[in-house]
Amino acid sequence: MKKLFFLAAFLLLWQLPAQQKISSTQWQEDLRFLQETVHKDYSFLFKKVTAAAFDEAVEEFHKEIPQMQDHEVLVGFGRIIGMFKYGHTSVSFSESPVTYHKLPLNLYQFPDGLYITGAYKDYASLVGAKITAIEGMPTKEALKAIYPVVPVENEQFFKAYAGLYMVIPEVLHAQGITETLKQNISLSLEKDGKSFNSVVNSDGNLDTPVQYGELKPESDWVGVRDQSQNPLYLKNLDKIYYYEYLPEQKAVYVRHSQIQDDPSENIPSFYKRLFEFIDSNDVERLILDVRLNGGGNNYKNKPIVTGIIEHPKINQIGKFFVIIGRRTFSACQNLVNELDNYTNAIFVGEPTGENINFYGDNRRVELPNSKMPVYLSFAWWQDKPQWENGEYTVPHLAVESTFAEYSANEDPVLETALSFSSDNFIIDPMGYLTQLFMDEKYELLATEAQRLGKDPTYKFFNFEAEFNKAGYQMMNAGQLEGAVFVFDMNTKLFPESANAWDSLAEGYWKSGDLVKAKEYYNKAISLDPNGPTGDNARRMLSEMEGEH
Known part of the structure; x- marks a missing residue:
């Protein structure tokens, strides 16, 4: 069975390595080895970037290496591999011979800006602040500057993982955000209606204690939310999946955050128990929440999909909802594709962090001198015809949490699913507009196209x-x-x-x-x-x- 181990490989980036000196010539040799390996064994990855553009970037990087510091070389390799724009294809910072540091902050991009959602206790006063500039560079420009380093699958993937790079001073310097390499980074902040500046010191020994991107309750770290009042999608994060019955709405809520078996109960057993509960109780709506699900083993999707198909009680438009988001990736994208193909799911939330069809499953390629691993994808996953491929799965109902909603433990995404009404809802906007064209209702087509285009429900369409x-x-x-x-x-x-x-x-x-x-x-x-x-x-x- 093929497995999509994205999370484990990606998160290894952030464990700090020991320093080992590599000469410029050795780095250049490693670059040539990588270039030759890609052309020889992975030329199929030239889908979003041409071989000519890749080679041109390699030549430029090769010339620059002798004038670069080691951390700039590391980030340079990140830019080269980032050109492929597949999240499974990446450079492992953690296993490189280059030491780097991290600011003790947890960041998240909300629709209203980049916020500090957690911090080491020494910087507790910064929690809840919006970052407006880094070393004087406006945040939007800083995000744009680090964009080439992130193995960006799509814009949603960047939203999910850019924060991991924004807290690394070595990346900030290599991408021109700081003029020199420095460990004390100046941030321009806004909080409680006030603007102020603060300097944050990076510490290579502090790992941010997160799970599914969320700060774990730890005595030395401070989060912006009251974690004793978690919304459903942030409850029981020690479990891969769980369900809860919501009697007032006659709904069952399921959070499923990896495509792996929970140690206490495997996926087939869990879903068998779930569907038995639905059969035996007054249930009119099922909400499957995979917004935190970064993948796993897509062969384990079958009991989920077949279970929905076998239950017409909930496999109806308006009765089955799937919450997706920027962390929905890899094997979970396969699940989303299958649910889209074979069920009457209504997707709610943000677009996924994965292309609809994509290259997954990577192989470790070790560079000969530095021993730095580069992970190159080799398996093409195609659940939909090529003409239905896209940057991501678009939700039928677009909903994003603002910082205020997140910090208050509100969940507008779930509320949208629970309060859904089919009145004036159009699950397939283009199908609807196409039918108006076929019926020669041209004036109505023009007005409806304007209306739907302005409706925030379809903001990602x-x-x-x-x-x-x-x-x-x-x-x-x-x-x-x-x-x-x-x-x-x-x-x-x-x-x-x-x-x-x-x-x-x-x-x-x-x-x-x-x-x-x-x-x-x-x-x-x-x-x-x-x-x-x-x-x-x-x-x-x-x-x-x-x-x-």
Whole structure:
């Protein structure tokens, strides 16, 4: 059986190694070894980055190594591997010969900013503060600076794990956030309506005591929440899964946070007991919460999926809800895909931290001189056809917790599932809009597209990309008039999108209206003068002029 051991491998990054001196020449040799290994044995990983772009980055890094300090080399390897953009493909900081340090803080990105949700007791006064700048650099810019180092599967993955890198002074220096390598980091903070600065000292001997990203109750660490009043998804974190009956809502809540057997009860036994309870009690709704679930062994998903299918009592739209989020990853993405394929689940929360189809299961590749391991994925997992692949699974009901809600132990995600009403709910927005088009209800289509696009319920649904894809499908099928209609509607919905205007221009070009095609290609160029869409529009204009 194949297992997706993402969490164990990823979290090893943060155990501190012993220092061992490696020469610049040896680092360069290790880089060449890595480059050759990727081309020879892992060339299939060139999906999100081209081999040419990878080699160009390697050459640049190779030239820079002699002028780099060891920690800059380590982070440089992180950037190289980060180009593949698969979370299972990463550099192990912990097993490298380079010493690094950590600020004793636990961070989390909320919709309203980056907050300190926990800290070592010496910095208890900082808990609950919003970080507005690091060493004078605004937080958004600092996050952008460290982005290339994180093995980013998608934006959700970055939200989940960027905090692990933001507290490492060596990363902050290598990515230009601090001018020199320093262990005392200045933070600009906001708390209780006041702005202030604080200097936090890193200590290589302090490991943040977390489980599923949440601070454990420890005497030397302070968290922002009252952990005696945990919401359901943060209760019983010593168990991989548990369930609780909510009689007022006639609902059963299940938190399942690894695709592994709990030592006290394996997955088949747990779900057998769960479904027996549902059969024997007044249950109208089942909520399966996998927002903290980073994966495990996807062969263990079967009893969950088949159990839902076998219970029509809850396998109905409006009766079965799955809570997903930024930490939903790896084997749990497989579970989400299977539930999406075979059940009537309504997904609630944030998008997942994993691509729908993805490279998982990695192999350890040890670099010859430094002995630093690099983990390279080799197994392609595809639960859905390639045209249904995407950056992540999008929730049908978009809900994010703010810092205020989190710190008060409120759970708006669960509340949304419990209070769901089917009134005016559209589980498949594009299917609904497509049917309006097929029924030639063009005015209603335009108004409904505007309404759904502004509805926060669908905030993670990429209407622009879906309309663009639909337009090209029609154009490729020779339905030029319909394609132009869809492209034109997209420009009305997203007037600042260069890509929408570029597509409309192509639609008019294919339809023979060169005047409008030229006008809209120039519009695309004006919106993206130095970017790839603008470059494409210029090429298309040149090609048009060559034809005529």
